Amino acid sequence: MTSHQNTQTMKPATAAKKLGVYLEATPAEFQEGVVSRTELNELQANPPAWLQELRKNGPHPRPVVAARLGVSIAGLARGGITDPLTTEQIEALRQESPEWLQKERATQAEVRKENVRIKERNEERARKQQRA
Template sequence: MKPATAAKKLGIHLPAAPAEFQDNAISREEFKVLQDNPPEWLSELRRNGPHPRQVVAQKLNISIGGLNRSNISQALTTADITALLQAPPAWLVEERAVHAKARAEAKLAKEREAARRPKS
């Protein structure tokens, strides 16, 4: 698989990975080894970042769209995320509320759909 696909599946920011990882295709066997027994560089990236957008959004409990609206375009480290969570700026508080409302609406819609379906 391509390095970008492997990085996405591993939850890491590709530009922060070693050049050897970025430049070479990853076989399924190599990928499985990376998942089951991650090398130190992979463990370090997962622990301290920089993290890809989907991981940043998840850790901040907002959507990727919320990151876009907040003009967060660069990868953030765990320290950056922790600082934002300890002293949340107004945009983060607002985006977390928007995300919570969207999740609640999605849950309600799913429950309505389940109630409409005939029982088998």
């Protein structure tokens, strides 16, 4: 019995998420088709001009906006940012540094610090268990 190698495909929304771009800003042919794993790998390895432009200037999806601002996605929502932003808009927000952004960055820093503490605690517990 021979096995058939089916081409793994994904919806455009999934591919856009994996590429870190805002789906509505991609070309129509990308939005209307399906993307194979091979095509996705090719887009990642050799991004076409439209993909390079989107990654550079946006509009960027919320996860990318949040990462560039150093806050969580929930923090963006609390700050009233629900729409995709361009690189220019992100830079303007950084320059303005509104109070909500400062607060959310501080919160995010505390979360990261706590995550490191928990990871170190768990590693120490694992070392103690190995010795026992």
